[in-house]
Amino acid sequence: MQTQTPFDTAPPDVLAPGDTLQEGFAPAGRSQDTLVEDGHAQxxxxxxxxxxxxxxxxxxxxxxxxxxxxxxxxxxxxxxxxxxxxxxxxxxxxxxxxxxxxxxxxxxxxxxxxxxxxxxxxxxxxxxxxxxxxxxxxxxxxxxxxxxxxxxxxxxxxxxxxxxxxxxxxxxxxxxxxxxxxxxxxxxxxxxxxxxxxxxxxxxxxxxxxxxxxxxxxxxxxxxxxxxxxxxxxxxxxxxxxxxxxxxxxxxxxxxxxxxxxxxxxxxxxxxxxxxxxxxxxxxxxxxxxxxxxxxxxxxxxxxxxxxAVYPLSWWLLRLVVDQPMLVVFGLLGFARLWLVAVDEETLAADPLLRRRVVWRSFLTAWLLWGLLLGFLPGRNPLSLPMIGLPLLLAAADLIAIIFRRLPTGVVWRESWLLLGLVSVLLISASFWGLALVSQRQFDLVIARGMVLFLLLAALTVVLYALWADWRQAWLLVGSYGSMIFLLVALSSNWQLNHRFQFNEPDGFFAGYTDPDVRQLVENVRLLSAQRTGDAGEMPILVQMARPQGAGQVAQPDPVLGWYLRDMRNLSWVLAPGGEAQPGQQAPLVITLGEGSSDTTLAGYMGSRYRLRTYWLPSQLLPSGETPPETVSGPVARLGQAWERWLRNLMRWLLFRKLPAPPPADQVVLWVRGGE
Structure with a gap:
């Protein structure tokens, strides 16, 4: 006996182009009987x-x-x-x-x-x-x-x-x-x-x-x-x-x-x-x-x-707030809406499409919980982020689609434009005050109060409009306006994360990133090879490998150096100082890692330093576990002290990706033998 599930039907208005009309499906307002009789359309x-x-x-x-x-x-x-x-x-x-x-x-x-x-x-x-x-x-x-x-x-x-x-x-x-x-x-x-x-x-x-x-x-x-x-x-x-x-x-x-x-x-x-x-x-x-x-x-x-395990929990939370504020706000609201809609058993039994939607919300919730579990495990890393981002994205899409579907008939735009204009002016004013606050080295209570005042006025304006008109219009206006604002924020986050790269302004998505200096290193190597041999990839070169850190481990070549020096046909890998072999075996070019450049075998060589890789995470801007003793009393004074110690630096990175000091970097040294 064939089992019928509540998901074997679909609304007729969602059949894709080219789909054949199946038994039990007909366009709205027309029954299947008027279309099909004994297998032939009448x-x-x-x-x-x-x-x-x-x-x-x-x-x-x-x-x-x-x-x-x-x-x-x-x-x-x-x-x-x-x-x-x-x-x-x-x-x-x-x-x-x-x-x-x-x-x-x-x-x-x-x-x-x-x-x-x-x-x-x-x-x-x-x-x-x-x-x-x-x-x-x-x-x-x-x-x-x-x-x-x-x-x-x-x-x-x-x-x-x-x-x-x-x-x-x-x-x-x-x-x-x-x-x-x-x-x-x-x-x-x-x-x-x-x-x-x-x-x-x-x-x-x-x-x-x-x-x-x-x-x-x-x-x-x-x-x-x-x-x-x-x-x-x-x-x-x-x-x-x-x-x-x-x-x-x-x-x-x-x-x-x-x-x-x-x-x-x-x-x-x-x-x-x-x-x-x-x-x-x-x-x-x-x-x-x-x-x-x-x-x-x-x-x-x-x-x-x-x-x-190099990514702390604070990094994971900061990435959500910095990169995905739209998914955090509209995704969580979308999940709340999916679960707060009450459905009685009789309606659920009579509507298979509604039953499918109920199961869909359970699936999205299970997916979100799986993503949260991966985020809270100690091995969290950037590759675990899609597990929480995608279910939030689908829930946010559901909520935003509902808002814009109801917007044309649910809002009286004659007064609504005035509300949106006033709220925009207040929010822009609050942002100016916020930027002025971040630019101050010491916490300015007057500027902070001004920023909070404009934010409260914007919220109060929406509440008064809701009381004067109705809450449904206010909800639709705030939802549509907020979705557009967060859409612009998402585009800005996309640009900051993927199209804006400066050494002193890291995004901190990955714990380590390669410095553009490595390309200059390769260009210099190719130039030296072309000048001395007539071929940019011919000159012999020795590149050091780092010493193994643990028992049973083997030394591995640096993959970044290996990739960018791939055209050097006479490249050899040797151990770092302290290993079984030493660099400088009469090779015209030698690349050493870090401070290994002081080895005596490099006598007669001239060297220049290049930044190779930088390690930095935004969680380093947060206060460490060992908090210094409080030297002031009162909430305002303590806030000012936190502002000077770490809060201002965190806000400057959140808004501008500015750091108080350049992040530390691993370096390599290119050595060229003299007298060539």
Whole structure:
């Protein structure tokens, strides 16, 4: 006996273009009986005219929708590809890219870092083999995957609704975190894209009406997406938990999976073949299969942290406040709305679409709790941020879509423009007072009171308007106005995080970042080689490796130096001073790490220093555990003392990314033998 679930129906206004009208579905206002009789459509001349009008209207509506999605794809592409190579590859990126380039060039290096993303390794190896290596090429495929992340929202329209899917696509296009991962030479962007594509495929297969041909097509798409997700990197394993939560929530007992024959031998073969071919670059790199276990090990290690737990909880909270204020405010309000809407059992039993929405909120909540768990675990890192960002984004999209859907008929704009203008003036005035406060080295109570006064006046203006008009209008106005303000803030955060890079104004997203000085180092090396040998990549050069820090560990070459010195054909790696070998074995060029430059074997060499890598996190601006004793009494005096010690520095970084002092940096020294 076939089991009927509450999710086997969909509203007729969300059928995608080209979908065939299924049994039990008909356009609003027209019954199925008037359209289908014994398998053949029966209609009068009047119904033909009405159908023609409806088809024309639907075509116009879908044309506008197509244009909006196309515009969002262009926006996403611009944010992800603009100045893609402005910032040098960091240590994580270089550890992913350098082994792929060596494999493509047929060269070797000692103790290479293990690649944790088989798919990214395979794709980059192929690209480097075809077009050579560059920062732009290394980051181009994740950027493409980041742009394509918008596409699953198109297929999720029957599930989310047209407006919600469109708003979610907009938020994904400008999201600071997703843009950062799309501009990162890593498999994280692949994981996000294939996870959302797999999720949309499961939604289409399990609970939305499909024809026989579309069912077969979506089975193949879902199997391929799931296979590529599995080999995309460590972040994929976090998404595996999310997909499991989706199945548990929407198909408990896997009744639909069994009834529709999902997970058949053909599906499993498609899944396995895709994973194997994706991990091995179409069997050209068999070592990619071993990288799958490496990605799982990296993910498991990130849960506990171990010796690599460098991101404190304060960093995770600061990233939410600094980068995602829109998701924090509208996402949490969206979750509150989803759970505060009361639904009685009788209505729930009579409306299967409402029941699907109730289960959807449970799934989003479980996803959010999973993201919170990853954030509170000691191994938290930037790759865990999408686990909390995406459910907040979907909840925020739901709330914003509702606000703008009700806005045209729920607000009397004649008086509302006056309210919005007055609130804007008050908020701008408060921002001026706030900037003046931050510019003061000592806490100025008068300026602080002025800023608070303007903020209170703005809130009081909204309350008085709500009492004079009605709370519903005030709620819609504040929601729409706030969403536009936070949208601009999200764009600003995106720009700060991805398109503005200065050594003295770090964003602190990653604990370490590569200084642009490394490019000057490489240019000088190539210039010296060209001057002395006639070939920019010919001169022999020795590069030191850092001494192993623990027992049983081996010295590894620095992946950043390895990547940027990749064109030096006569490059050799040696141990740092104190190891078994010493640098300066009559090589014309030597690069040493840090203070190892004082070794006596470098006599007769001339050196110059370059910054290689900087380590800094915004949590370093917060007060440490050992708080100095209070030297003043009273709340205002204590606030002034905190302002001078750390609060002003934190506010200056939040607003301008200014630091009280340049962050410390690891340095390397380029030594050139004299008398050449």
């Amino acid at each position: 209609s009068s001349h009047g119904l033909d005219d009405l159908a023609q009008v409806e088809r024309t209207s639907a075509w116009l509506r879908l044309t506008v929708e197509h244009a909006l999605y196309g515009w969002l794809l262009l926006v996403a592409a611009g944010l992800r590809f603009f100045t893609l190579a402005a910032q040098p590859l960091n240590n994580l990126e270089a550890a992913n890219v350098w082994p792929a380039w060596l494999a493509a060039a047929g060269r070797e290096a000692p103790a290479l870092p293990a690649a944790a993303s088989p798919l990214f390794f395979a794709v980059d190896t192929l690209l480097f083999w075809i077009a050579g290596g560059s920062d732009v090429l290394a980051r181009s495929t994740p950027a493409l995957a980041g742009v394509a992340t918008i596409l699953p929202l198109w297929w999720l329209r029957p599930w989310l609704g047209r407006e919600v899917a469109l708003v979610a696509a907009l938020l994904i296009a400008i999201d600071p975190w997703l843009t950062t991962f799309s501009r990162l030479a890593d498999g994280a962007a692949f994981s996000v894209f294939f996870a959302l594509l797999t999720l949309s495929g499961l939604a289409m297969l399990l609970h939305l009406p499909t024809t026989a041909s579309s069912l077969s097509r979506w089975r193949a798409v879902t199997a391929v997406a799931a296979g590529l997700l599995l080999v995309s990197g460590p972040l994929a394993w976090s998404f595996v938990v999310v997909l499991a939560l989706f199945l548990v929530q929407f198909d408990p007992g896997l009744h639909q999976v069994r009834e529709k024959g999902l997970g058949s031998r053909r599906d499993l073969l498609t899944f396995a073949a895709t994973a194997i071919l994706g991990a091995t670059a179409w069997l050209a790199q068999p070592a990619g299969l071993g990288m799958v276990s490496t990605s799982l090990s990296v993910w498991l290690r990130s849960l506990s942290g171990g010796d690599e």
